Amino acid sequence: MEKRAILTPEELQAYMDESTISLSQTYIKAPEVLKVGDSVLGTLGNFSVSIGKAKSKKTFNVSAMIAAALSNGSVLHYRAQFPEDKRFILYFDTEQGQIHCQKVLKRITKLLNLPEDADPDNLLMVALRKYDPNTRVAIIEALIGTMPNVGLVVIDGVRDLLYDINNPHEATAISSLLMRLTFDKQIHIHTILHQNKGDENARGHIGTELNNKAESVIKVEVDKDDKSISVVESVLSRDRDFEPFAFCINEDILPELVEDYSPTEKGPGRPKKPPFDPYFDISESVHRSALEVAFKDGSIGKYQDLRDKLQEGYESQGIKMNHNKAVALAKFLRNKRMILQDGRQNIYNPDFVY
Structure with a gap:
């Protein structure tokens, strides 16, 4: 246990002057x-x-x-209203290397149609x-x-501030x-943390x-009925909760709002585990290897031929495919x-984002 600080009378008076509510x-x-x-x-x-799983x-x-904060406008369902003297953004990434961080920075500028070869004046990514x-x-x-003029600080990977x-x-x-930092500097800090694999809780004591x-x-979680979209919902809030919304990754590899999204209603009792889930049951590397086998002769025309080739490709990686699994897999791969x-x-896209 750390030794408790002993305050001098002068130090105590200073704390009281700063902290007493009257x-x-x-x-x-x-400001919101x-x-x-x-x-x-x-x-x-x-x-x-x-919070969210991998x-x-x-x-x-x-x-x-x-991007919403950078423009002081709206992107997806986010709306930013920072005062003019609080328009600078600091973005800290603790997990990714320089190349991947640069991709994220380019994505932010593309969302606002800004030049991709010039750093934004009011954003610093570290x-x-x-x-x-x-x-x-x-x-x-x-x-x-x-x-x-810092107004927003993002820490992508707050877990990495601890041993x-x-x-x-x-x-x-x-x-x-x-x-302390948010109070003293009058800024807003947004942090990102993984959820536990086995439950819905944010990881660890932190x-x-x-x-x-x-x-x-x-x-942020992958939609249970459509793995091509991610759902954002409020877990805890001092204000009222917002309605969940969803986004997908479009052909420009940018987040795009899914219009008219409505969450699936949860039925009573323990939820049934789906028998086959191409996203969670098969790793990205296995998908790539299987698709290279399936499309080794080029594009595939008829849907039945696509199904047969997918079965062949995935079985080459040790994954048995019946008719129902192949149908679900084809839908997932297209989405x-x-x-x-x-x-x-049907053409294999090796540049997909998983």
């Missing part, structure tokens, strides 16, 4: 800077969290959020993968403290840091700590744009 004082309501529709996602002086497209989702957790924290704190995701001391230290302290928590249709021809 009925004689006028406190200004925090990020919304989903009419629901408040983020205010200056607070932080929010995105491959749920969390980074695609936050790209849309940053890749922190190579550093240890203490150095990452030091860089984040220093840049927030020195860059002028041990289940260490309560580290988790409390990071959540306290976020609360997940519990952030859930308890965050202004809002949103979840994910792993197979493209050109007239009556």
